Amino acid sequence: MSKLSIIIPAYNEARTIRRLVEKILATPFSTDFEVIIVDDHSKDRTYRIAKILNERDLSQRIRLFRNDVNRGKGYSLQHGFQKVTGDIVVVQDADFEYDPAEIPKLMQPILEGRTDVVYGSRFLGALRPQGMAWANCLANHFLTFFTNLLYGSRLTDMETCYKLIRVNILKDLSLNARRFDFEPEITSQLLKKKVKIQELPISYHGRTASEGKKIKAGDFFIAVWVLLANRFAP
Secondary structure (H helix, E strand, C coil), X not given: CCEEEEEEEECCCCCCHHHHHXXXXXXXXXXXXXXXEEECCCCCCHHHHHHHHHHHCCCCCEEEEECCCCCCXXXXXXXXXXXXXXXXXXXXXXXXXXXXXXXXXXXXXXXXXXXXXXXXXXXXXXXXXXXXXXHXXXXXXXXXXXXXXXXXXXXXXXXXXCEEEEHHHHCCCCCCCCCCCHHHHHHHHHHHCCCCEEEEECCCCCCCHHHXXXXXXHHHHHHHHHHHHHHCXX
C-alpha cells in the first residue's frame, strides 16, 4: 500500500503552523501518511509550536527536524527529502496558501497508475487566483510560458507548491536548489527527462508581504536563469 510523505518547510510561520498541521492530520487520506516538518531556524515560535505538536501527536505521524542555521526553502526541502519513508511526496508550504484538503484528489492519478507526477494548478479555471497580486500573477504566467517554450510542455502553473511525485522519480533527479529556485529546477529536470506531468485545478488563498510572504522580485530572474541553465545543461 502506498504511503504519502508531506514535507513542510517552515520559517517564521508561528501564526499558521499549528492550524495547518491540525488540518493535515484531520484530512481523510486514503493511504498512510507522515508529516515531515523542517524548521529553517525560525526566529519566532515556529519550532516550539511544532515541537509541542510533535510531542502531542499520538498517531506518531509528525516528524520534526531543524536546520542548524537559516539556509532557505530549497535546502529545507532537500533535508526533508532525505527523511521520507513514503513512496509519494508532496510539499506543503507552511503559510496555508494551499489547502491540504485538496491533496487526496491530487493523489488519485498516481494511485491509479495514470501518472507519476501531479501538479495542482492555480490557473486552471482562474486567470488570477484569489489573493494573488497582479505582479505575482504576471510573473507566474510568464515563467510558465517560458517553461513551455523551452521544454515543449503545456503546463499552466510551473511555480505551484503542490507537486506530488513518486519518490523513485524524485531520487533520479539532481536537485541543488537552496532557496526559491526549487520550483523551476525540479520542473525543468522532470521535463528534460520526459516525465509526464498531469495538472489538476486547486484553490489558492494568497497572502501579502506584510502577512509574511517571502518570495522577492529577484527570485523571478533566478527562476529564468535556472530554467535556461537546466535546458542547455549536458
